[in-house]
Amino acid sequence: MIPRLAARGKLVLATALLFLLVGALHGTPPLVALAGTILTVLLALYLMFYPTAILLRRKKIELSWWVPPGDQPGGALAVDRPFQLHLAFRNHGSRQLRILSTHVLAASGLSIDERPSATVKRGQQVEVVSPVKALSAGYHVLHGAALTFGDALGLFDIEAFFPNPIAVKVFPRTIGMRGATARAVGGALHEQVGLHHVRRRGLSGELRELREHTHGDPFKFIAWKATARRQQLMVRDLENEIVTTHLIMLDAGSGMRQGALGKAPLDWACDASAALAKAAIANSDRIGLVAFDTRMLCELAADTGHHHYLQLVDRMLDMRNVADADLTDVTAGELVALVARYLAHQEAIDVRIKIAPPLDDARWTQIQAGPDGQLYDVASTVRLCKRLIETMMGKDDRKAKPPPVVDEDKQLAVLRQFCRLRGIELPYHTTWEHGRRAAGFAAAVDRAVHKAVASGRPDVVVLISDLHGLSEDETRAKRAIARLKRAAGSVVALVPSPPAFLPVATTAHGRRVRELMIRDQRAATEPGRRMLVRHGVTVLEASPFVPLDQLLHGRRFAA
Numbered sequence: 037m038i039p040r041l042a043a044r045g046k047l048v049l050a051t052a053l054l055f056l057l058v059g060a061l062h063g064t065p066p067l068v069a070l071a072g073t074i075l076t077v078l079l080a081l082y083l084m085f086y087p088t089a090i091l092l093r094r095k096k097i098e099l100s101w102w103v104p105p106g107d108q109p110g111g112a113l114a115v116d117r118p119f120q121l122h123l124a125f126r127n128h129g130s131r132q133l134r135i136l137s138t139h140v141l142a143a144s145g146l147s148i149d150e151r152p153s154a155t156v157k158r159g160q161q162v163e164v165v166s167p168v169k170a171l172s173a174g175y176h177v178l179h180g181a182a183l184t185f186g187d188a189l190g191l192f193d194i195e196a197f198f199p200n201p202i203a204v205k206v207f208p209r210t211i212g213m214r215g216a217t218a219r220a221v222g223g224a225l226h227e228q229v230g231l232h233h234v235r236r237r238g239l240s241g242e243l244r245e246l247r248e249h250t251h252g253d254p255f256k257f258i259a260w261k262a263t264a265r266r267q268q269l270m271v272r273d274l275e276n277e278i279v280t281t282h283l284i285m286l287d288a289g290s291g292m293r294q295g296a297l298g299k300a301p302l303d304w305a306c307d308a309s310a311a312l313a314k315a316a317i318a319n320s321d322r323i324g325l326v327a328f329d330t331r332m333l334c335e336l337a338a339d340t341g342h343h344h345y346l347q348l349v350d351r352m353l354d355m356r357n358v359a360d361a362d363l364t365d366v367t368a369g370e371l372v373a374l375v376a377r378y379l380a381h382q383e384a385i386d387v388r389i390k391i392a393p394p395l396d397d398a399r400w401t402q403i404q405a406g407p408d409g410q411l412y413d414v415a416s417t418v419r420l421c422k423r424l425i426e427t428m429m430g431k432d433d434r435k436a437k438p439p440p441v442v443d444e445d446k447q448l449a450v451l452r453q454f455c456r457l458r459g460i461e462l463p464y465h466t467t468w469e470h471g472r473r474a475a476g477f478a479a480a481v482d483r484a485v486h487k488a489v490a491s492g493r494p495d496v497v498v499l500i501s502d503l504h505g506l507s508e509d510e511t512r513a514k515r516a517i518a519r520l521k522r523a524a525g526s527v528v529a530l531v532p533s534p535p536a537f538l539p540v541a542t543t544a545h546g547r548r549v550r551e552l553m554i555r556d557q558r559a560a561t562e563p564g565r566r567m568l569v570r571h572g573v574t575v576l577e578a579s580p581f582v583p584l585d586q587l588l589h590g591r592r593f594a595a
Contacts, residue, residue, distance in 0.1 A: 037089050037196055039082065045191035048078060078191070085187045085194075087131060092185075092196045096129040097156075099181060099198040103168075108207065115173050115209045115298060115307075121148070121166045123181070127156040136186040136193060140166065143176040143459050144297060145206070170206040171298035173306055174356040177203045177459025179382065199382040201458060207349060208303075211311035211584055245273045281338050282316050282323040283484055283494040283524070284309050287501030288355050289329040289473065290466045291560075292532070296539065301532035304580050305500045306352050308530070311584055312498065313348050317341060323348070324494070327355050328480035329363065330472035335483055338494065357459065359452040360442035364462040368448055371462075372414055373406030375451050378460055379420060387417045418447045421454040428457055471512075473505030478516040485523045495525040499573075502532055502557075503564030510567065517571045528588070529568055529575045534558060536579030 052074035059067030101123045105111025113119050137151040152164040180199040246262050249269035262270040292302040316323040324338035325348050334351045376387050389411040393399050402415040443449040506513050534557040541547040565575050
């Protein structure tokens with residue numbers, strides 16, 4: 037860390053050199069003397085500012101930060117709801133420090149526009165607040181902050197990076213559901229009593245109303261006393277309280293992830309799933325979750341209660357940060373280079389190999405070349421990542437451990453696990469093998485049916501998917517849909533509407549491109565939609581602009 041000239045300092049230096057050049061060419065001693073004076077003063081000011089760099093090297097300056105509870109129920113942080121990031125600067129040195137700007141390095145899902153400044157006197161602490169806006173739900177990491185220090189005249193500055201990673205949990209958007217969640221007509225098959233009143237045939241239950249006898253009403257429902265009073269046949273309508281079991285099948289594939297940050301179909305799908313879960317649990321219903329792509333990603337058995345809602349949200353947030361080898365589009369060299377650059381900035385450890393060993397050296401088995409040809413020591417990188425993972429997770433065996441990542445190479449698996457825990461974003465894959473999407477859907481259905489056998493038949497299954505690739509293996513997909521229809525009371529598919537998730541075009545060419553993209557997306561969705569409709573599944577086109585309860589209750593679920 038060496039002080040450098042700021043924009044004003046460069047201007048002063050350029051002026052002094054200009055005076056010196058003009059004075060030398062024209063033989064004007066006053067100009068030369070003025071230039072020498074300016075350069076001398078500039079050098080003296082540089083020497084006066086240089087001790088700031090010494091304080092930084094001796095770690096006499098500390099940065100700490102924290103995020104207070106949000107304004108949502110329970111102190112949760114939610115998408116599109118700004119929250120405050122508190123930063124505290126401590127000066128343990130012997131001179132006053134001027135922090136010109138603070139650049140916070142955070143995940144792409146967090147938007148931080150302001151760069152707060154502060155003046156910290158010696159031996160004191162100053163706190164500043166920076167507003168942060170979450171663009172998407174998930175676990176987002178604030179990696180550290182780059183502080184720019186300057187002198188009183190603004191001639192010099194020096195930049196220092198303070199690594200201090202902290203993670204924040206951002207909940208999905210809150211979607212209001214005025215009505216109850218979707219349920220099958222005729223009630224549920226679960227024996228647990230709930231808060232929903234449904235009309236059912238039988239002799240048990242509470243009296244709902246007395247009405248006139250109509251053709252087809254059994255004689256055992258006749259209310260004889262009311263019939264005698266009114267001199268006409270009257271029947272009893274009874275109602276029971278039941279619990280409905282819901283199951284959300286969430287597609288987390290690449291098609292659902294395409295779009296603007298925070299406005300992709302998967303973002304809306306997570307918001308809708310959280311809203312359905314909250315409404316179901318508020319009605320004492322049970323709800324479960326199964327997420328899939330080319331394979332099943334996560335699952336949660338049906339249950340009820342606020343703790344279960346938090347577990348369901350956790351499953352969805354974990355699904356957003358993917359580091360598995362079969363789900364990410366990153367080579368081994370790119371992965372090692374990405375982790376190495378992160379370690380160099382965060383831990384100040386360089387794992388690069390400056391001099392390549394001979395070609396016959398055995399060390400080549402532990403060396404990986406990056407995309408730019410730089411060589412990295414994989415063995416040292418893996419050992420360092422293991423120590424950091426142990427530090428982050430602790431050595432308590434009773435503490436819940438994160439699931440292992442999928443990678444055949446054990447060394448790269450450690451690096452991928454490190455990326456997941458530290459919030460290092462890996463690009464999601466955009467292509468898949470032919471038929472793999474249908475295989476993932478079938479695996480999710482099998483798991484859902486298996487869970488249904490253990491915990492009870494789901495009354496309503498809500499499939500949220502763009503349906504891309506489901507028709508590539510039509511035989512397997514048809515078999516899975518038929519099995520799902522037999523196991524569930526009702527099945528409805530919510531398909532994100534292509535026009536709702538594309539940016540608005542402002543030019544004629546933009547509108548033409550937008551029309552072509554909408555046509556291509558509908559063409560990719562249509563085979564899957566036709567296949568679902570042929571098997572009796574109701575397919576609804578959904579968008580963030582249509583209320584979820586209005587969309588679901590615009591139709592009647594068949595039992």
